Structures are given as structure tokens and as C-alpha cells.
Amino acid sequence: MSQHLPVLIVVVPLLLAPLAALVGNWKAAWIVAAAASWWAFGVSIALVRRVLAEGTISYEIGGWAAPYGIEYRIDLVSAFVAMIVATIGAVAIIYARTSVRAEVSEDRGALFYSAFILCFTGLLGISVTGDVFNIFVFLEVSSLSAYALIAMGQDRRALTAAYQYLIMGSVGATFIVIGIGLMYSMTGTLNIADLAERLPAVADNRTIPVAFTFLTVGITLKLALFPLHLWLPNAYTYAPSAVTAFIASTATKVAVYLLLRFFFTVFGAEFSFEQMQLDKVLMPLALVAIVTMSLVAIYQDNVKRLLAYSSVAQIGYMVLGISFASVLGVTAGILHLFNHALMKGALFMAMGCVMYRVGSVRLERMKGLGKKMPWTMAAFVGGGLSLIGVPFTVGFVSKWYLVQAALERGMWPVAAVVMFGSLLAVIYVWKVVEVAYFQEADPDDDIREAPLGLLIPTWALVIASFYFGIDATTTADIATRAAEVLLGVGP
Amino acid sequence: MIALGLFNYWAVILLMMVGFYTLIARGNLVKKLIGLNIFQTSVIMLYVSMGKVAGGTAPILVEGAEHVVYSNPIPHVLMLTAIVVGVATTALGLSLVVRINEAFGTVEDDELRDESL
Amino acid sequence: MTPGVLIATAMLLPVAGAFALLFWDKKPNVREAVTLITGAATFWHVYQLLPLVRSGLRPRLDLFEVLPGVQLAFEVEPLGMVFALVASFLWPITSLYAIGYMRGHHEENQTRFFFFFAVAIAGALGVAFSANLFTLFAFYEVLTLCTFPLVTHHQTEEAKKAGRIYLGILLTTSIGFQLLAIIWTWVLAGTVDFTDGGILAGTASAGVLSAILVLYVFGVGKAAVMPFHRWLPAAMVAPTPVSALLHAVAVVKAGVFTVLKVAVYVFGIDLLATLSATPWLAWVAATTIILGSLVAMTKDNLKARLAYSTISQLSYIVLGAMLANEWGIIGGGMHIAMHAFGKITLFFAAGAVMVAAHERNISQMHGLGRRMPITFGAFFIGALSIIGLPPAGGSWSKWFLGMGTLEAGQVGLLAVLMVSSLLGLYYLLEVPVKAFFFKPPADAHHAEGIHEAPMPMVIAMVVTATATLGLFLYPDLVFELMAMVIPGGAQ
Amino acid sequence: MDDLVVLRVGTKILIPFILLFALYVQFHGDYGPGGGFQAGVIFAAAYVLYALVFGIGNALRVMPAKVVYACGAVGVMIFVGTGFVTMGLGGVFLDYNVLAHEPSHGQHYGIIAVELGVLVTVFGVMVAIFYAFAGRRRLDP
Structure with missing residues (x-):
């Protein structure tokens, strides 16, 4: 049993996804979906522990040996990303039970959960597989189901948002396939470990830089790095709340994982950053993303859209960390993957609570919510503090490492930009807080606190974002070791 | 003449550009999808032509014969998957277009933009 | 009681008192008796530390590692002792005064007032006892955030504007400059512990150290060095007891205390004199x-x-x-x-x-x-x-x-x-x-x-x-x- | 389309052969060219042809939308289920060798089972897409 864990984390949800569609009734479908995500959650924890104890795990699908057959290869980075996805999935599914009922029509409930689990499976699959074409397949599994999920939003603009995402996402995925194809044509292998071994021999050939470029564009499109982020704000704004919370904390994170995987493991840091000078591209874009997207966020009056722009800025932080290509920088990037998943999940979930009671997340409808929905807004403040990077929250931990990485390189202006980004976060978070706490509500509104079914998952993430801010040694340790694995300097 | 010897790649690039251009330049959502399809097809061509070994036969085991040159089957197999993905994307895209048409009464990008505001 | 327990109780008492207040929301007399008793008890605990410090000991309490190498730790040294004594002695007296003031002025939300007041004192004691820059910064921010509801106590338009200035300047300086300086210190010295004679000597050129010193002095917005002084007059919209204790004692003194502590224990007087x-x-x-x-x-x-x-x-x-x-x-x-x-x-x-x-x-x-x-x-x-x-x-x-x-x-x-x-x-x-x-x-x-x-x-x-x-x-x-x-x- | 006798008769004759061909492709797919994907598409083509000629109402009576959706789901489960069976028999996921007394037979069985899953899914999805578009009412002009 335990030797099958690497594949079980993917195939059990894959088996349960159609089952959820088959059972038809949304309640039963929810049970199936919850079983799938909690199963994956448990397995992901077990995998992290095993990888920490024993090192990289390899699993050969169908018993075909590695470079020929498909290999599932789980190192610390994969296990950590899988754990992030599974954790958020497990919390989001609890949240979905109440939230989706309010926002998605009942006859589509079963299909919703089926698509949800498929998306979940795809994201897990990307993180555990050791085969580049398999990555593409899982990427499409997750993306296609994500498009469908977004289209289920109440607002009709959800449809156009999903369409826009579909077009841009497919272009991104196709770019990735082109990159993979060109690499295959030079090396004749699709296995990540094997590719990493064979690429240096042909690195002088012009095909490899071309493949590299296609992959860069494709992946940055998927992770919504500025200026390829245009699909993201609408998609996050109009998707059902549970979907926003889930996708915002997982989909882009997995895309960042792809970035790490391709540029560090497949091409190697030396090729990516010294030969191709990737940092010269990524770092300015990341910095611009941090500043401009935070500024744009300030001017939004739909809070979900505000948070979506903030997400683009936060992706900038992750990419910035990676662009240092040092252990500290990559550690910061990986840490922020996890930390941002927690806080953005909590924030979007809090907005889902508002959506549930108020029916809108526009700023002018949130007047006086601090009194009427104290727990919800307290959760928002908690997540917001983390976004700002106040001590004892996860956001602080990320910032600590990021600034450290910048200073280590002597790039103090970069560190200053990071700080400036936090200050912009103060403004957009406080904008919401002021409306919720300082403006009087309409007296005839009958708004009550959100139900426990929504509050408990929201607070679970808020508390986690405080817990891992107070005791960050575990996550920081894992992230450091993961960074060492990626840079090949670890034991 | 080397450039002409790689005519398959030229064809792929041409298709790719046609698809990409349609995808970007056309305002009609259905036409965008068609562009996306052409774009994806060009990638399929890229892979398939990549797997062809000059003088090779279809990769089916020929009983008894030794030293037979086969084309590389893996790119073809991969493209089978890519085709499935393409079909799924198109189907999903078209169904979205149908619903957009029902919700907004138009499938033109510029009109939609006005509607959304 | 061992010194460590004393330190912990001294800081926990105000917090415990704050939560106890919430129970007696409806009974002002009991509520205020609780405030006074906790105040007196807190001072008594702080006072118990005095003989130890005078005899040359430095009572210490290590809680846990927040980040690898960075602990949440407290150490009572003479300078902190002075600050803690002053703050904890004046707290019960101000509480006594506040009782008369709040009743005489017929203020609303008195329970909230006393709650945040008590938490602010805990924050000030945390600053006073901090054993390293991280702990100091964390409680410094706690102090900023929990005095915000006190400044905006009246919830009027004027209070809101004052609150914006208050939070804006204090967070801008602390996150923008002070945190940067702290992380810079950590990168250079490899430690953020307060050490006799300083930790920065010989770690970098005089120019860099001067830059860090400037960041510290302006980064401690609570010290109100011009041009970052605007928050202090703005905070005067708060009820007078807040102005009295927090904006004449606890908050502003936390600022100058930080400057002194940085001067003595991070730079060291000898190094400082050469910059x-x-x-x-x-x-x-x-x-x-x-x-x-x-x-x-x-x-x-x-x-x-x-x-x-x-x-x-x-x-x-x-x-x-x-x-x-x-x-x-x-x-x-x-x-x-x-x-x-x-x-x-x-x-x-x-x-x-x-x-x-x-x-x-x-x-x-x-x-x-x-x-x-x-x-x-x-x-x-x-x-x-x-x-x-x-x-x-x-x-x-x-x-x-x-x-x-x-x-x-x-x-x-x-x-x-x-x-x-x-x-x-x-x-x-x-x-x-x-x-x-x-x-x-x-x-x-x-x-x-x-x-x-x-x-x-x-x-x-x-x-x-x-x-x-x-x-x-x-x-x-x-x-x-x-x-x-x-x-x-x-x- | 009641008046198109030739079409109706022609279709009636063709459909069984198309279905048979689909099955041929399916069962030939273990070691030779062919397989569940192609077979599923051909199978669906036969069905779509029927629906085109005899009307979607009749087609829905033969196979209601629910059954079609179920096909899509069941196929995936057959595929993944095969993997679980091989795991249960002591192999790794999708290790067909353990399915029979000797590996090459096992490979036969395994591939056929997996391809059957693919066939069912592809058929289900293809017909579902067809239903989704064909069954939609026209917008009022």
C-alpha cells in the first residue's frame, strides 16, 4: 500500500471524480468529493514525511522502467506543492458545501463537484509526475475543469471570463507543448531526470534556447506573471467563491512549480540564469508586477477583483524570489507559495462569506459589516495583516526571506521595492477595513453572520496563517531543503 | 537549400502564424476558437513530422524481418493525447460561446466589452 | 516564581485582564475593578524583576524559534527595566484616571476601550523585554495595531482621517525602513540578538552602517523624528487617557526606547561614535x-x-x-x-x-x-x-x-x-x-x-x-x- | 426526414457495419494499430449518424442523455479500476503483467480493459457533446 502512495494521490481522486458525476445528487457528490480531497490531503502529508525521511521517491507506472515508461517522481519540491494543493483542496471542499449551494444551481451540483475533483487531480498530477508530457496532460485536465468551474459563476460575465481564460490558457499550454516537443526532438526523452542529464550535451544547439523561450512564455502565461496576467482578474472575480478560493491558492502556485521544475531541474540553474539570463527578464517583470498591480488593486471597488490584482502582485514576489536563483531567493519563493496560498485562500473565503449574506462583494455594499459580520471581517483583517506582512503572520516570514535574499545580493533597491509593495498592501487592505468598520450600515439591511459551514474553513486558514507565521521553522526548513534540491547544492 | 529541406517546419510555422493571427486579430469568439484550433493543429504537425524517420515504415512489428527502419511512434502517440485535449478545449470553448450568445445576445468581442461594462 | 515565569506573567496579565473584561461587559464596576487589579498585579510582577536586574542579572525567557535562528525571546536588561517600570506603574494610575474620565465624558464602547488599552500595555511590555530585534519589531507592530482602535475610538470622520495618518506613518516607517534595517542587520551580522557592545561592528563599511543607522532612526516612526511626526498630533483625537498613557508614555517611549536600544546593543556606542x-x-x-x-x-x-x-x-x-x-x-x-x-x-x-x-x-x-x-x-x-x-x-x-x-x-x-x-x-x-x-x-x-x-x-x-x-x-x-x-x- | 427513404435504408444498413468496425478497431488495439479512442469515435459516429437521420428524439429514446453522461464517467472508472486491480494483484499501477499467468497474456488483457474504458468514455463524451449542441433550442430571432 505505502509504496503505491505516489500514484494513489492522483488516481483515487481520478476514480472518484466520475463517481461524483454519476451519483447525480449534489449531497452524495459532495461526500465523494470530500472523500477524494481528504484522501489526497492525508496521502500528501504522508508523502512529505516520507520524502523528508528517505529522499526522492520514484514510482514507475505500469512497471516500465524510468526513461521509457512514465515515472512519478516525488522530491521535496513536488511533495511540498502537492501538500499545498491538497491542503487547500481539503479546506475548500468543506467550504464549498455551503457556498456552492448558494451560488450554483442545484442540478449542476454534482457536475460541479466532479469538475472540482478533476481540477484538483490535475493539479496534484502536475506536481507528482516526472514526465514532461504528462505534465502537459495534467495541466490541461486541471485547466479545462477550471474553465468549466469558473463558467459556473452567477454573474453572466463569468462566461466571458472563462472564455478569455480558455483562450489564453490554451495558448499557454500549446506554447508549453511546443517547448516540450523541441526538447524531445533534441534529446529523445520526456523524462525530467533524463532530460536534465541529456540537455547539457546539446545545449549549444539553437533549438534548446528556442524551446526554453517557448516554455518561458507558456509558463509565465499560466502563472499570470505581469504582463500576461490579463485573464486572471476577471476569472477570479466572477467565479463562484469556493472556486476562487481554491484556484487562487493552487492553480498559479502549481504554475510557479512548473517554473521551478523546468528552469532548475530540467535546464539547470546555470543554463537558465547564466546562459539564458532569465533573471534579467523575470526580475524587472516581477518588480513591475509588485508595484503596478498593487497600485491597480488600490483603485478597485469590487473586493474580489482587488484581491485578484493583489494576487498578481504576490505572484511577482514569488517570481522575484526565484529570479535571484540563490538558495535564499528560491526558499523565499517556495515559502511564499505556501504562505500566499494560506492567506489568499482565507481572504477569498471571507469574501465568499460576504457574498453568501450580502450577495455582492462591491465595496459600497460592505458598509458596516464589521459589526454585522464580526467573525467574517475579523478573518479578512487577519488575512489582510498577513498580506501586509505584519509579524506573527505568514506574510512576514515570506518578506523576511525575500528581503534577505535581495540584500544578500546587495540589491537593496529591490528590497526597498518589496517593502514598498507591502505599504501598498496596507492601503488596499485598509480601504476595505475602513468601509467595513467606519461606515454605518443601512439600518434596514438584515445581514447576519455567515453560517458556521463557511466560517470554520475560513478560520482554519486564518489560524494556519498565524500558526505558520509564529512557528515558521518547519516550513522554512522544508523550503530551504527544497531550494537546495532544486539548485543541486543540498546533501 | 537547407532551408527548403526543412519545408515541413516552414509549413508548421506558417500554420502557427495563421492560427495565432486569427486568434488575436479576430473579434468573433467562434473565429478565435478556429484560430486556436489551427494553432494547435500546427503543433500536431510539428510533432508528427518530427517523428518521421526518412525511409521508415509505420511502427508496426513486421514479423520475421530484421533491420526494418521504423518511424518513431512516440510523437504520434503523444499527439493522440494532444488531439483529445484539443477536442475537449474546442468543445468547452464552443459551449461557452453558445452560452455567451444566450446571455449577451452576441459573440462579437467589441460588443461584449460594451455589454460587460 | 522563576524570572522567566515572572516575565511571562507580567506580559500575560494585561492580556488575561483584557479578556476578563469582555465577560463583565455589562457591569462597569466589576469591569473597572478588574482593570485596576490587573494593573496593580502587573506592576507588582514587573517590580519583582527589579532586584534581579539591580544585582546584575539578566532574567531571560526563550519561547520558541519563529524562523530558523530567530527566536521569540525576552531578556530584561536595565534599559528595558526602566521602560517597563514606568509603563506598568502608570498603567493602573491611568486606568484610575480613565474611569473618571470615561464616565465623566459619557464615552461609548468603554469595554472595547479598556480591552485594547490593556492589550497595548502588554505590547509595550513586550517591546521593553524583547531580547532581539525580531521580538522588538513584532511587539512594536502589535502596539501599533492595537492602539489603532483607540485612536479611532469615536469613529467619526475626523477619527477616521486621524487613524489613516496614524497607521499610515507608523506602518510606512516600520515596514519600509525599520524592517529593512533589521533584515539588513541579520544579513550582515547573522544575529539579531541584543548584545552588549553591539553586533554590527566590523561587518560592513562605514557607509553601509550609516545607511542602516539612518533607516533605524527614521524607521522608528514612534520616536516622531521630523518629518515622520505627523501621526502624533493626529492621534490626539483619541480620548485623553489614551493620549496620556499611550502617546506620552507607552507608544512614543517604545519608539525612543527602540532607538536607544539599537544604539547601545546593536551598534554599540563605540561604533556609533565613528559613523x-x-x-x-x-x-x-x-x-x-x-x-x-x-x-x-x-x-x-x-x-x-x-x-x-x-x-x-x-x-x-x-x-x-x-x-x-x-x-x-x-x-x-x-x-x-x-x-x-x-x-x-x-x-x-x-x-x-x-x-x-x-x-x-x-x-x-x-x-x-x-x-x-x-x-x-x-x-x-x-x-x-x-x-x-x-x-x-x-x-x-x-x-x-x-x-x-x-x-x-x-x-x-x-x-x-x-x-x-x-x-x-x-x-x-x-x-x-x-x-x-x-x-x-x-x-x-x-x-x-x-x-x-x-x-x-x-x-x-x-x-x-x-x-x-x-x-x-x-x-x-x-x-x-x-x-x-x-x-x-x-x- | 420521413421522405428520404434512400437515406434511411442506407443508414440502417451502414450502422451495424460501422459498429462492427469500431469493435474490430477496439479489439485489434492490443498489439496492433487501433484502440479505444478511435473505436470510441467510430462508435459515436455511428450513433450520431443515426441521430442525424432519425432525429434526436429517437436517439434520445435509444440512449437518454443521462446514460450518455454515465458512459463518460464509467469509462474513466474502468480505466482507473484496471489500475487498481493490478495494484490489488501485487503489481504497480497499470502493471498488466500480473493480470494473467504470464506477462504477455496479461498485457493483452490489460490493454483491452483499459482501451474498453477509453472507448466507453470517448463514446459517451462525443455523444454528450453532440447532444449538448444539437439538443439546444434555437434562440428566438
Whole structure:
């Protein structure tokens, strides 16, 4: 049993996804979906522990040996990303039970959960597989189901948002396939470990830089790095709340994982950053993303859209960390993957609570919510503090490492930009807080606190974002070791 | 003449550009999808032509014969998957277009933009 | 109790008291009894630490590692002892005063007020006891955030605007500069622990260290060095007890305390004296002293005048730190205590006038002294201390600061101190003089029926005024503690 | 389309052969060219042809939308289920060798089973897409 864990984390949800569609009734479908995500959650924890104890795990699908057959290869980075996805999935599914009922029509409930689990499976699959074409397949599994999920939003603009995402996402995925194809044509292998071994021999050939470029564009499109982020704000704004919370904390994170995987493991840091000078591209874009997207966020009056722009800025932080290509920088990037998943999940979930009671997340409808929905807004403040990077929250931990990485390189202006980004976060978070706490509500509104079914998952993430801010040694340790694995300097 | 010897790649690039251009330049959502399809097809061509070994036969085991040159089957197999993905994307895209048409009464990008505001 | 437990209880008591308050929301008498008892108990616990510190011990409490290598830890050293003693002694007294004030003024949301008040004290004690820069920064931010609801207590438009300035400046400076400086310190020194003699010596060029010093001094927004002083007058919209304890003692002193602590334990006096930024910053502080006094003279609103006086006085302490010799440090440290008692007395008196006569402006206070002799008598004593005249405690700290300027060879700075005293003579003594000796204005509506403020307020005032006098007669304790801060003791 | 006799008769004759061909492709798919994907598409083509000629109402009576959706789901489960069976028999996921007494037979069985899953899914999805578009009412002009 335990030797099958690497594949079980993917195939059990894959088996349960159609089952959820088959059972038809949304309640039963929810049970199936919850079983799938909690199963994956448990397995992901077990995998992290095993990888920490024993090192990289390899699993050969169908018993075909590695470079020929498909290999599932789980190192610390994969296990950590899988754990992030599974954790958020497990919390989001609890949240979905109440939230989706309010926002998605009942006859589509079963299909919703089926698509949800498929998306979940795809994201897990990307993180555990050791085969580049398999990555593409899982990427499409997750993306296609994500498009469908977004289209289920109440607002009709959800449809156009999903369409826009579909077009841009497919272009991104196709770019990735082109990159993979060109690499295959030079090396004749699709296995990540094997590719990493064979690429240096042909690195002088012009095909490899071309493949590299296609992959860069494709992946940055998927992770919504500025200026390829245009699909993201609408998609996050109009998707059902549970979907926003889930996708915002997982989909882009997995895309960042792809970035790490391709540029560090497949091409190697030396090729990516010294030969191709990737940092010269990524770092300015990341910095611009941090500043401009935070500024744009300030001017939004739909809070979900505000948070979506903030997400683009936060992706900038992750990419910035990676662009240092040092252990500290990559550690910061990986840490922020996890930390941002927690806080953005909590924030979007809090907005889902508002959506549930108020029916809108526009700023002018949130007047006086601090009194009427104290727990919800307290959760928002908690997540917001983390976004700002106040001590004892996860956001602080990320910032600590990021600034450290910048200073280590002597790039103090970069560190200053990071700080400036936090200050912009103060403004957009406080904008919401002021409306919720300082403006009087309409007296005839009958708004009550959100139900426990929504509050408990929201607070679970808020508390986690405080817990891992107070005791960050575990996550920081894992992230450091993961960074060492990626840079090949670890034991 | 080397450039002409790689005519398959030229064809792929041409298709790719046609698809990409349609995808970007056309305002009609259905036409965008068609562009996306052409774009994806060009990638399929890229892979398939990549797997062809000059003088090779279809990769089916020929009983008894030794030293037979086969084309590389893996790119073809991969493209089978890519085709499935393409079909799924198109189907999903078209169904979205149908619903957009029902919700907004138009499938033109510029009109939609006005509607959304 | 072991020292570690003492430290923990001293900080936990206010928090526990705060939560206990919530239970007696509906019973004001019980609620306020709880406040007073916790206040007294907290002071008692802090006082228990005093003999240990005087005997040269440094009680320590290590909680846990937050980040690898960075601990949440507390250590009571003499400087922190001074600050903790002052803050915890004045808390129960201010609570007593607040009871009279809040009831006399019929304020709303009193439970929330007392709750955040107590938490703020816990934050101040956390700052006082912090054993490293991280812990200090964390509690510094806790203090910022939990005083925000106090500043915006009235929830009016004006309060909202003040709150924005308050939070904006304090977070901008702390996240933008101070955190950057802390992380820079960590990168250079590999530690953020406060160590005798400093940790930065020899880690980088003088230019870099000067830059870090500038970041620290301006990054501690709570020290209100110009141009980052605007938050302090803005915070005066808060109820007077908040202005008294937090914006004359706990919050602002947390700022200057941080500057002193950084000067002594991070840079070390010897290193500090060699940096080119140090005299420059001393002159910035001197400018603030003069400008603050000048602005104070123009203010007719008594609380605003006191606020600018505070800005000016805080820079005495920053100046003391930047003199970078033992007399400067001793004078600065003593001024923490001296200014605290003097200024809180002044605020108490100002609040008493507001409650009893409903007057805020000095021009309306003519002749009030005859009706409220105790109040204005206390004001007079407080004013003497701030100006630095015997028989009030403030004269000692000024004396030592003056010696510091001479030792540093900065006669110009000595002149600044003198001029500032003269200005203080004018803008502070104007109030009691006019109150006692001027005739009430013709349109004054307060002629009849005005008498002293409620009893709890008068008691509080008398206690602090007496203490101010007492500190003149017995400054030994503070001096002794401060002398222990200096490596090798004072000659 | 009641008047198009030739079409109706022609279709009736063709459909069984198309279905048979689909099965041929399916069962030939273990070691030779062919397989579930192609077979599923051909199978669906036969069905779509029927629906085109005899009307979607009749087609829905033969196979209601629910059954079609179920096909899509069941196929995936057959595929994944095969993997679980091989795991249960002591192999790794999708290790067909353990399915029979000797590996090459096992490979036969395994591939056929997996391809059957693919066939069912592809058929289900293809017909579902057809239903989704064909069954939609026209927008009022």
C-alpha cells in the first residue's frame, strides 16, 4: 500500500471524480468529493514525511522502467506543492458545501463537484509526475475543469471570463507543448531526470534556447506573471467563491512549480540564469508586477477583483524570489507559495462569506459589516495583516526571506521595492477595513453572520496563517531543503 | 537549400502564424476558437513530422524481418493525447460561446466589452 | 516564581485582564475593578524583576524559534527595566484616571476601550523585554495595531482621517525602513540578538552602517523624528487617557526606547561614535526639538500643544542616543522616565479641564485655576519637569544630556537644549499662569458651577505630580539602572 | 426526414457495419494499430449518424442523455479500476503483467480493459457533446 502512495494521490481522486458525476445528487457528490480531497490531503502529508525521511521517491507506472515508461517522481519540491494543493483542496471542499449551494444551481451540483475533483487531480498530477508530457496532460485536465468551474459563476460575465481564460490558457499550454516537443526532438526523452542529464550535451544547439523561450512564455502565461496576467482578474472575480478560493491558492502556485521544475531541474540553474539570463527578464517583470498591480488593486471597488490584482502582485514576489536563483531567493519563493496560498485562500473565503449574506462583494455594499459580520471581517483583517506582512503572520516570514535574499545580493533597491509593495498592501487592505468598520450600515439591511459551514474553513486558514507565521521553522526548513534540491547544492 | 529541406517546419510555422493571427486579430469568439484550433493543429504537425524517420515504415512489428527502419511512434502517440485535449478545449470553448450568445445576445468581442461594462 | 515565569506573567496579565473584561461587559464596576487589579498585579510582577536586574542579572525567557535562528525571546536588561517600570506603574494610575474620565465624558464602547488599552500595555511590555530585534519589531507592530482602535475610538470622520495618518506613518516607517534595517542587520551580522557592545561592528563599511543607522532612526516612526511626526498630533483625537498613557508614555517611549536600544546593543556606542551619520542625525533631532517647540507655541488647543511638546521632548532622547557617549545614553534613558511622569501629569490635567469645564483651548482657560487649583497645580509641576527646572525630575535628565553634548564637543547642541528650555518655559508655563492670574474672558460660560474633576482623576494627577517631584529628590534608581547599560559603568 | 427513404435504408444498413468496425478497431488495439479512442469515435459516429437521420428524439429514446453522461464517467472508472486491480494483484499501477499467468497474456488483457474504458468514455463524451449542441433550442430571432 505505502509504496503505491505516489500514484494513489492522483488516481483515487481520478476514480472518484466520475463517481461524483454519476451519483447525480449534489449531497452524495459532495461526500465523494470530500472523500477524494481528504484522501489526497492525508496521502500528501504522508508523502512529505516520507520524502523528508528517505529522499526522492520514484514510482514507475505500469512497471516500465524510468526513461521509457512514465515515472512519478516525488522530491521535496513536488511533495511540498502537492501538500499545498491538497491542503487547500481539503479546506475548500468543506467550504464549498455551503457556498456552492448558494451560488450554483442545484442540478449542476454534482457536475460541479466532479469538475472540482478533476481540477484538483490535475493539479496534484502536475506536481507528482516526472514526465514532461504528462505534465502537459495534467495541466490541461486541471485547466479545462477550471474553465468549466469558473463558467459556473452567477454573474453572466463569468462566461466571458472563462472564455478569455480558455483562450489564453490554451495558448499557454500549446506554447508549453511546443517547448516540450523541441526538447524531445533534441534529446529523445520526456523524462525530467533524463532530460536534465541529456540537455547539457546539446545545449549549444539553437533549438534548446528556442524551446526554453517557448516554455518561458507558456509558463509565465499560466502563472499570470505581469504582463500576461490579463485573464486572471476577471476569472477570479466572477467565479463562484469556493472556486476562487481554491484556484487562487493552487492553480498559479502549481504554475510557479512548473517554473521551478523546468528552469532548475530540467535546464539547470546555470543554463537558465547564466546562459539564458532569465533573471534579467523575470526580475524587472516581477518588480513591475509588485508595484503596478498593487497600485491597480488600490483603485478597485469590487473586493474580489482587488484581491485578484493583489494576487498578481504576490505572484511577482514569488517570481522575484526565484529570479535571484540563490538558495535564499528560491526558499523565499517556495515559502511564499505556501504562505500566499494560506492567506489568499482565507481572504477569498471571507469574501465568499460576504457574498453568501450580502450577495455582492462591491465595496459600497460592505458598509458596516464589521459589526454585522464580526467573525467574517475579523478573518479578512487577519488575512489582510498577513498580506501586509505584519509579524506573527505568514506574510512576514515570506518578506523576511525575500528581503534577505535581495540584500544578500546587495540589491537593496529591490528590497526597498518589496517593502514598498507591502505599504501598498496596507492601503488596499485598509480601504476595505475602513468601509467595513467606519461606515454605518443601512439600518434596514438584515445581514447576519455567515453560517458556521463557511466560517470554520475560513478560520482554519486564518489560524494556519498565524500558526505558520509564529512557528515558521518547519516550513522554512522544508523550503530551504527544497531550494537546495532544486539548485543541486543540498546533501 | 537547407532551408527548403526543412519545408515541413516552414509549413508548421506558417500554420502557427495563421492560427495565432486569427486568434488575436479576430473579434468573433467562434473565429478565435478556429484560430486556436489551427494553432494547435500546427503543433500536431510539428510533432508528427518530427517523428518521421526518412525511409521508415509505420511502427508496426513486421514479423520475421530484421533491420526494418521504423518511424518513431512516440510523437504520434503523444499527439493522440494532444488531439483529445484539443477536442475537449474546442468543445468547452464552443459551449461557452453558445452560452455567451444566450446571455449577451452576441459573440462579437467589441460588443461584449460594451455589454460587460 | 522563576524570572522567566515572572516575565511571562507580567506580559500575560494585561492580556488575561483584557479578556476578563469582555465577560463583565455589562457591569462597569466589576469591569473597572478588574482593570485596576490587573494593573496593580502587573506592576507588582514587573517590580519583582527589579532586584534581579539591580544585582546584575539578566532574567531571560526563550519561547520558541519563529524562523530558523530567530527566536521569540525576552531578556530584561536595565534599559528595558526602566521602560517597563514606568509603563506598568502608570498603567493602573491611568486606568484610575480613565474611569473618571470615561464616565465623566459619557464615552461609548468603554469595554472595547479598556480591552485594547490593556492589550497595548502588554505590547509595550513586550517591546521593553524583547531580547532581539525580531521580538522588538513584532511587539512594536502589535502596539501599533492595537492602539489603532483607540485612536479611532469615536469613529467619526475626523477619527477616521486621524487613524489613516496614524497607521499610515507608523506602518510606512516600520515596514519600509525599520524592517529593512533589521533584515539588513541579520544579513550582515547573522544575529539579531541584543548584545552588549553591539553586533554590527566590523561587518560592513562605514557607509553601509550609516545607511542602516539612518533607516533605524527614521524607521522608528514612534520616536516622531521630523518629518515622520505627523501621526502624533493626529492621534490626539483619541480620548485623553489614551493620549496620556499611550502617546506620552507607552507608544512614543517604545519608539525612543527602540532607538536607544539599537544604539547601545546593536551598534554599540563605540561604533556609533565613528559613523558619519551620527552627528548628522543628532542635528536632525535638534531641529525637531526646536521646530516642535516652535509649533507648540502656535497651538491654542491644549492637547495639540502638548503633542508638539512631546515631539520635541522625544527628540531629546534620540539626541541622547546620537551623542554616542555614556552621558548621552544615561540622559536619554533617564528622560524616558522623567518625561513620562511629567507629560502624563500634563495630559491628566488637560483631560480634567475637558471633563470639568469642557474646554480644550488655552485661551478659554483664563481664570480657571482658581476653580481647579489642584489640576493646574499639577500642571505647573509637570511643566517644570518638562522644561527641566528644579524641583522636578526633568532637570536631571537635561543635566546629563547637557553633559553629553559637551563630552561630544557639540556646543551647538547644548545651545539647542537651552533654547528649547526657554521655549518650553513660554509655551508650557503660559497655561497655569493664565489660569491662575488672568481674568476669565467676558464670553466665558464656565464661570459658575465648575469645580475639580471627579475624584479618581484628581487622585491620579496628584500621584503623578508627586512622583515627578519625587524623581528630583531620588533619581538614584533610574541613574543606577542606566549606568548599568553603559559598558564598564559610568565614570 | 420521413421522405428520404434512400437515406434511411442506407443508414440502417451502414450502422451495424460501422459498429462492427469500431469493435474490430477496439479489439485489434492490443498489439496492433487501433484502440479505444478511435473505436470510441467510430462508435459515436455511428450513433450520431443515426441521430442525424432519425432525429434526436429517437436517439434520445435509444440512449437518454443521462446514460450518455454515465458512459463518460464509467469509462474513466474502468480505466482507473484496471489500475487498481493490478495494484490489488501485487503489481504497480497499470502493471498488466500480473493480470494473467504470464506477462504477455496479461498485457493483452490489460490493454483491452483499459482501451474498453477509453472507448466507453470517448463514446459517451462525443455523444454528450453532440447532444449538448444539437439538443439546444434555437434562440428566438
